[in-house]
Amino acid sequence: MSPRPDSAPRVELDPPGWDDLARAGADDSDATFAMAAARAAVLRAAAEERPGPTPPGRHRGRWFVPAAAAVALIVVAAAMVVHRGTVTRSVATPNVVTTPSMVSAALILHRAADATTGPPGGWPNAAYWYTRVEIATLGVGVQSMETWAGRTKAGRSRTTPGAPLSAPGPARFAVGTHQLDWAGLYALPTDFVSLSTRFKGSDGSPGDEIQQIANLLMTSPASPALRRALYQVAAALPGVTGGGAVRDSLGRLGETVSRTEGHLKVQLVVDTDTGSLLEVRLIAASTTAWATPPTPGSVASQPDSPPNTVIAGTLLTRWTVNASGPTTALDRTR
Amino acid sequence: MLPSPSRGINGVRVTGSGMNSDERIVNRSLQDPEAFAELVDRHGEDLFHFLRRRAPHDARDLLADVWLAAFHRRHTYHRELGEVRGWLFGIARNIVLAHLRRCAARPEMEPPDGLEALSDTFDWAVIDQRLDLHAVLPAMRAALARLPDTERELLVMVAWNEVTPTQAATALGIPPGTARSRLHRARTSLRKDIEALLAYSDSAEIALPLKSGVTK
Numbered sequence: 001m002s003p004r005p006d007s008a009p010r011v012e013l014d015p016p017g018w019d020d021l022a023r024a025g026a027d028d029s030d031a032t033f034a035m036a037a038a039r040a041a042v043l044r045a046a047a048e049e050r051p052g053p054t055p056p057g058r059h060r061g062r063w064f065v066p067a068a069a070a071v072a073l074i075v076v077a078a079a080m081v082v083h084r085g086t087v088t089r090s091v092a093t094p095n096v097v098t099t100p101s102m103v104s105a106a107l108i109l110h111r112a113a114d115a116t117t118g119p120p121g122g123w124p125n126a127a128y129w130y131t132r133v134e135i136a137t138l139g140v141g142v143q144s145m146e147t148w149a150g151r152t153k154a155g156r157s158r159t160t161p162g163a164p165l166s167a168p169g170p171a172r173f174a175v176g177t178h179q180l181d182w183a184g185l186y187a188l189p190t191d192f193v194s195l196s197t198r199f200k201g202s203d204g205s206p207g208d209e210i211q212q213i214a215n216l217l218m219t220s221p222a223s224p225a226l227r228r229a230l231y232q233v234a235a236a237l238p239g240v241t242g243g244g245a246v247r248d249s250l251g252r253l254g255e256t257v258s259r260t261e262g263h264l265k266v267q268l269v270v271d272t273d274t275g276s277l278l279e280v281r282l283i284a285a286s287t288t289a290w291a292t293p294p295t296p297g298s299v300a301s302q303p304d305s306p307p308n309t310v311i312a313g314t315l316l317t318r319w320t321v322n323a324s325g326p327t328t329a330l331d332r333t334r
Numbered sequence: 335m336l337p338s339p340s341r342g343i344n345g346v347r348v349t350g351s352g353m354n355s356d357e358r359i360v361n362r363s364l365q366d367p368e369a370f371a372e373l374v375d376r377h378g379e380d381l382f383h384f385l386r387r388r389a390p391h392d393a394r395d396l397l398a399d400v401w402l403a404a405f406h407r408r409h410t411y412h413r414e415l416g417e418v419r420g421w422l423f424g425i426a427r428n429i430v431l432a433h434l435r436r437c438a439a440r441p442e443m444e445p446p447d448g449l450e451a452l453s454d455t456f457d458w459a460v461i462d463q464r465l466d467l468h469a470v471l472p473a474m475r476a477a478l479a480r481l482p483d484t485e486r487e488l489l490v491m492v493a494w495n496e497v498t499p500t501q502a503a504t505a506l507g508i509p510p511g512t513a514r515s516r517l518h519r520a521r522t523s524l525r526k527d528i529e530a531l532l533a534y535s536d537s538a539e540i541a542l543p544l545k546s547g548v549t550k
Contacts, residue, residue, distance in 0.1 A: 015525035016532065017471030018493065021478075024468035025494025027383040034382045034394040039374045041398040045405050046367030245398040253395055 037255070040244020105242035105257040108272055109235035113228040116275030122223020124186045126326035127151055129171070129221035134249065135159075137317040144322075147219060148330050151182040156330055173220050174212050176200055182221065190225040192232035199233060209237055210259040210266045217277040218321055227275065234268075243267070248279040249320045260285045264316075281318045356418035360411050370405050377419055381426050384496050388430045388460060396433055400426045420504025423497050427505055461490065477527035485520035488513060 123129070128148040136142045147157040149171035158164040172179040175188065176199045189195050199209045213234050216222050222230065234240060234257070243256035246269060254269040263286055269279040356373060363370035381400055385393035404425050415421050465475050478486055484506075491502050503513035 013525065015474070015477070015521060016528050017474030020468060020470040021465070021474055021490075021493050022495070024465050024470050025387065025490075025496070026468075027386045029383070029386055029393075031379045031382040034397045035374065035378045037394065038378050038382075038397045038401040039371050042371045042374055042401050042405050043368060045402055046363075046370060049367045245395070247402075253398065 037245035041246060044243070044246055105240040106235040108242050108255045108257050108270060109231045109240075111272040112270045112275045113231035113235070114275075115271075115273055116224050116228045116231070118224035118227075120224065122186065122226065123221045123326040124183075124223075125151070126221060126328070127153070128155060128327045128330060129219070129324070130327040131219040131324040132322040133218065134320040134322060135317065136249070136320075138314065148327065149182075149219065149221070150330070151221075153330070171220075173216060175216070176212070185216075185220060185222060185226070188226055190223070190229045192229045192236065195226075195229045196233045196236060208261050210234060210240070210261060210268070211264075214266065214268055214277065214280045218280060218319065219324065221326060231270075231275070249318060250278075250322075252278050254278045258283075277321060279318055279320045282316045284312050284314045284316055286312050357413060360408055360418055363405075363408055367405075370408060373404075373418070373422070374401055377422055380496065381422060384423065384426055385430055387464065387494070389433055390460065392433060396426075396429055399433075400429050403429060416504030416510070417501050420497060420501030423491075423501060423505035424507065471528070473528045473531040474524070476531055477524050480527055481520055481523065485516050485523075488516055489520040489524070492517060 128150050130146065130148055132144065132146045134142060134144050144160045145157060146159075147155065149155045150167065150169075152170055154169050155167040155171050156164060157167065170181055172181060173185050174180075175185075178184075178198075180188070188198060199212065213230050217227060217230055237259060240257055240259045243258060245253060246256050247253055248269045252271065254271045256267050256269055258265055258267040260266070263284065265283040265285040267281040267283060268277060269281070270276070271278050356376065359369055359372050359376075363373075378397065378401070382393055382397050385396045385400070389396060400422070404422055407425070411418065411421055462475070465478075478489075481489065488499075488502055488506065491497050491505070492499055496502075497505060499513050499517050500510045502517075503510040506513065508516075
């Protein structure tokens with residue numbers, strides 16, 4: 001028997017079978033992964049508690065959306081007219097949120113790939129692909145956006161608050177340097193080696209692969225096989241790090257993988273039990289001034305407000321997926 | 335399992351005497367939130383195994399939930415509640431109970447194997463499977479099944495070296511004296527029952543009615 005940690009002397013005899021009972025408590029399962037996730041969750045919560053990088057809703061002053069990033073993520077890109085942002089000045093005082101990379105990103109992404117299910121052939125003939133996301137943008141607030149990406153007909157998007165917009169034509173999906181239509185998406189190879197070559201930029205340099213992949217996972221009718229391959233491509237990207245367990249804005253438990261692309265750290269929250277991409281976060285990778293008018297009419301001009309410096313680590317925008325799936329008709333209500 | 339400095343003898347961490355160092359970590363974490371992660375290193379594995387024994391399939395996710403809850407509630411910890419470890423196990427207990435209730439309320443979610451009716455204590459079927467696997471003396475299992483839920487839960491926590499009796503009291507929100515007397519009562523009735531059952535079994539030369547007797 002093991003020594004009793006309590007100081008109280010044990011006078012009674014162990015009942016027969018007591019040692020068996022004690023042994024039955026043995027649990028040999030490996031805690032490494034669970035521990036890393038728990039530790040990462042605590043460190044993340046601790047980082048969020050510290051003053052410093054300001055999450056949306058608690059910020060002082062007015063910040064502008066990094067519209068270039070928004071462009072990369074909007075599936076019906078043509079439906080949203082967004083001006084490109086320019087970096088006007090830079091401050092050399094990085095204040096990066098600690099993001100422990102204890103859980104291998106590749107492990108997370110491969111688990112997500114393995115968990116992805118759905119009809120084997122996907123949805124090659126659906127009329128529209130519907131997506132509802134909640135978008136929170138620094139300086140703008142929270143919006144809900146629905147998109148109907150059309151296969152052969154023009155799609156539509158509706159942002160609340162905001163006005164509905166019609167897309168000029170069928171949906172296009174950015175893959176590498178190409179804008180693929182629905183059929184093009186279904187013609188993509190689903191083995192990840194071939195697929196990964198499609199994401200190479202024209203000069204082969206690293207670009208916005210993780211944003212493109214996030215966008216496809218979040219808002220495109222990619223088949224389950226393609227989704228699996230997309231996760232595998234992401235897992236093989238250089239510079240992808242894992243961050244352990246977090247909750248997304250809806251309280252769903254997921255695991256994060258991140259990659260810095262340009263001035264943005266792109267963070268994906270993935271449910272590795274279902275293979276769903278829950279949330280995409282765009283975080284300022286460097287302390288940078290973003291001076292950009294976002295979507296027309298929202299936060300266009302603030303003449304007395306100089307270009308705003310965003311501290312590295314600040315959450316600029318997050319996209320949280322509420323729902324997605326094929327649909328037969330364009331919702332024309334409202 | 336990999337050896338780890340955070341595990342003491344048989345999984346019970348023996349903390350330093352006097353002012354508990356866990357308590358110092360909690361206090362420090364009020365100013366320095368990252369310090370709380372040290373508690374994860376100290377007690378995380380034991381909490382993980384605690385969760386594994388009660389919700390085998392969801393222990394990993396639940397562990398993060400437990401630690402996040404503990405982190406966000408760390409302001410509410412004070413010495414009068416008992417040791418930090420007991421407090422942590424109390425949080426883990428609440429979280430796993432809530433999880434099991436949620437599973438029971440949503441049948442489309444796969445509940446832990448064999449899970450049926452749930453009370454305010456743990457579902458016995460999960461633990462019963464464990465006893466099955468380890469070929470625990472049938473008489474012990476029958477006798478355990480006869481214990482009141484509150485005594486059985488306490489007894490099992492201590493038998494599995496998850497917590498000391500005093501820490502168990504904190505986890506269950508009862509005074510330490512109550513925990514010790516319940517434990518004493520449980521052990522006494524367990525021994526009495528087992529001896530009676532063994533004697534009966536010897537004299538009658540029949541197998542004991544086991545499994546049916548254990549499932550509540």
